[in-house]
Amino acid sequence: MTVSSLPESWRPALEPILQSPPLRALGGFLQAEEGAGKVIYPPRGSRLAALEMTPLDAVRVVILGQDPYHGPGQAHGLAFSVPQGVKVPPSLVNIYKELEADLGIRRAPHGNLNHWAQQGVLLLNNALTVEAANAGSHQGKGWELFTDAAIEAVAARPEPTVFILWGSHAQKKAARVATLANGPHLVLKAPHPSPLSAYSGFFGSRPFSQANAFLEANGRGAIDWRV
Numbered sequence: 001m002t003v004s005s006l007p008e009s010w011r012p013a014l015e016p017i018l019q020s021p022p023l024r025a026l027g028g029f030l031q032a033e034e035g036a037g038k039v040i041y042p043p044r045g046s047r048l049a050a051l052e053m054t055p056l057d058a059v060r061v062v063i064l065g066q067d068p069y070h071g072p073g074q075a076h077g078l079a080f081s082v083p084q085g086v087k088v089p090p091s092l093v094n095i096y097k098e099l100e101a102d103l104g105i106r107r108a109p110h111g112n113l114n115h116w117a118q119q120g121v122l123l124l125n126n127a128l129t130v131e132a133a134n135a136g137s138h139q140g141k142g143w144e145l146f147t148d149a150a151i152e153a154v155a156a157r158p159e160p161t162v163f164i165l166w167g168s169h170a171q172k173k174a175a176r177v178a179t180l181a182n183g184p185h186l187v188l189k190a191p192h193p194s195p196l197s198a199y200s201g202f203f204g205s206r207p208f209s210q211a212n213a214f215l216e217a218n219g220r221g222a223i224d225w226r227v
Contacts, residue, residue: 049077
C-alpha cells in the first residue's frame with residue numbers, strides 16, 4: 001500500500017501514519033505472506049474500499065468491525081458486508097433482524113452494503129486484511145494504527161457524526177472519540193451482533209432509528225438503510 005493508493009480525501013489524515021515504520025513493516029509482512037503462497041482477504045484492490053466508497057468529508061455514520069471475513073469470496077473491504085451472491089453471514093443476518101424490528105425494513109436477500117457506504121456510512125474494520133481460514137490473523141500487525149488514525153480524523157471534524165459500536169472490541173477502539181471530538185457526535189454502544197451475543201442486548205438497541213433522529217436533528221439528513 002502506497003500513499004498514491006490512498007483516496008484523495010483521506011490523504012492528509014492518513015499519509016503520515018502510512019509512512020511510519022509500523023505501516024512500512026505491515027507492507028513487508030503482507031508481501032512476505034503472499035510471497036509464501038498464503039491467501040489474503042480481501043484481494044489487494046479491495047483493501048481500502050471503505051475509504052474509497054466513503055470520503056472523509058462525507059462520513060455521517062461510523063460502524064466498526066473487527067477484521068475481514070476469512071472465507072472464500074466473502075471479504076470485499078467493507079465491515080459486515082459481502083458481495084452479491086455470497087451467503088449472508090450470521091452477524092449480518094442479525095443486523096438485518098434488528099433493522100427490520102427498528103425501522104420495518106424487510107431483510108435483504110443479499111449482504112452487499114455498498115448502498116450504506118455510498119451514503120456516508122463508514123464500514124471500517126480494525127484490521128483490513130486476514131489470512132484465509134485464520135480469523136484475527138492480521139491483528140496486531142500495524143493496521144490498528146492506520147484505522148485509529150481514520151477514526152480520529154472523523155472525530156476531529158465538526159460535522160455531527162454517529163459512531164455505532166457493537167461489542168467491546170469496537171468500544172475500546174473508539175474510546176478516544178469523546179476526547180478528540182470537535183463536534184457534537186453521538187456514540188451508540190451495544191453487544192456485538194454475532195449469534196453468541198446478539199441476545200444480550202444487541203436486539204432491541206435500535207441503532208438505526210437513533211442514528212437517523214440525531215442526523216436529522218443536526219441537519220445532516222437520514223440514512224436510507226435499505227440495501
